[in-house]
Amino acid sequence: MAEESLISKVQNLSDLELAALICLVTQEHCIIDTEPDILDDLVQELELVATKVFGLSHAVIDCSEQTSLDDFAHAILSVESSPTRLNSPIRTRQDSYFLSKPTFTSNTRSPVSETFTENRTIANVIIAKNLDEAPKQVQIQALELMRTKRIFTRTSVQNAPKRFLFIALLAGGEGPRLTMHLNDYMFISHFHDPEDGFPHLEEVYDDGKSISSIVKKNPLRDSADVLWPRISATEIEHLAQLSKHATVSVEVKQYQQNIISFLRIHRAVAGGISAIATKHFDKLVRCLAPLHDLSYATPSLIALAARKIYLHRIRIVKPEKERSMQWGSDLEAIKTLLDGLGAEDVIEDVLGSTGAEAPL
Structure with a gap:
């Protein structure tokens, strides 16, 4: 079992910090959803979480329909590598940015010039804002990066660090919004309620400092929190x-x-449940046990894991495709049945009294 001091740290984590910790422990990646009007605040909060809680470098990709493969690669490689303290996982970082005129465009890989990649490395934490709005080829590139932990440049292959987390930051909506394979590869999804707040941002503002000055400074020189993160490697x-x-x-x-x-x-479920979702389900259940100071899984942990694993994977069937239509069901009745039904409702239905029976 985990040490008492570590369990105490885990229990004091916010919802965003805990989501990041779970992904770092399992070496997987996640989707974080929130309301559109607080998306920018959430980006800044996640930047501070990466730096202050885990001592990790980060890069932000602001995706849109115009985001190119070059834009994606340049943002990923926007962290300068520099000598660090012995055994320290910390690397300095610079803010992500896009080149106004991409030098080269490829339909499969994103080559980056040799001059640009010199003395640069991939960030530990990549925050892809509005990834669902990016073109399909950019989302495929993101999937390739997560699966292989590397990205190809014109002259070399850049490898992701050992501790690597890719966060797809989305705004509003429910169910799958990314391309099919990318969506299914994402480990967990989490909705951050605005009422849960932004502890790190609030701390910055309480100190009377501008958030821009906090996230742009060199963490190795200016922040003891980075040299001594709250949760170590x-x-x-x-x-x-x-x-x-x-x-x-x-x-x-x-x-x-x-x-x-x-x-x-x-x-109400269209397309069934994939095999990789089942694999992720089992992995999350085992990860949650030590976080709750247990050496075994319980039914309540199973239910908690199901809510995080399947929320972004369940697609609601179209009324005309609902299976009972094969036996003469009334289309209008099916439309009424499915009206307003979402992935969360399906999960709660399965976990409720009419679904799977939990062992005593």
């Missing part, structure tokens, strides 16, 4: 080892499988 690795050894009893495993089965046959 050693602690993340310790949690990763504990999660690998977490046990799942036969009864709890059966409950987990029943949830998957109920989701697959739910009349």
Whole structure:
């Protein structure tokens, strides 16, 4: 089991910090959703989380329909590498930016000039704002980066650091919004309610400082929080080892499988539930155990994991495609049944009294 001091740290994390920690422990990536009018504040909060809580470099990509493959690559490679303290995971960073005139365009890979890539490396945390608005080829490039942990330049291959987190930051909506394979590759999704606030931003403003001065300064020179992050690389690795050894009893495993089965046959779900989602489900369950100071999974952890794994994956079926239409159901009745039904409703239905029965 984890040390008491580490568990205390975990219990004091905010929702965004905990989502990032889970992804760093499992070496996976996530979607964070929020209301459109607070998206910029959320970007700044995540920047501060990366720096102050985990001591990691970061880059921000502001995506749109005009974002090119060159834009994506240049933003990824916008962190300057420099000598660091012995055994320190910290690297300095600069704000992400786009070149106004891309030097080269490719439909498959994003070559970056040799001059640009010199003395540069990929950031530990990449925040892709409005990734769902980016062209399909940019989203495919993001998927390739996450799967292979590298990006091709004109003269070399840039590898992602060992601790690497890609956050797709979206605004408003429910269900899949990214390209199919990219959406399915994302480990978890989390909705940040504006009422949950922005603890790090609020701390900055309480100190009477401008947020621009906070996120632009060199963290190695100006921030002790970066040199001594709240959650260290050693602690993340310790949690990763504990999660690998977490046990799942036969009864709890059966409950987990029943949830998957109920989701697959739910009349409102289109396209079923993918195999990678099942793999991620099991991985998250084992990760949550040590975070709750347990060496085993419980039914409540299974339910919690299901809400995070499937929220962004479930597609609601179109009324005319609902399976009972094959046997003569009334289309208007089906439309009424599905009206306003979302992925969250489906999950709660499966976890409720009419769904999979939790073991005692």
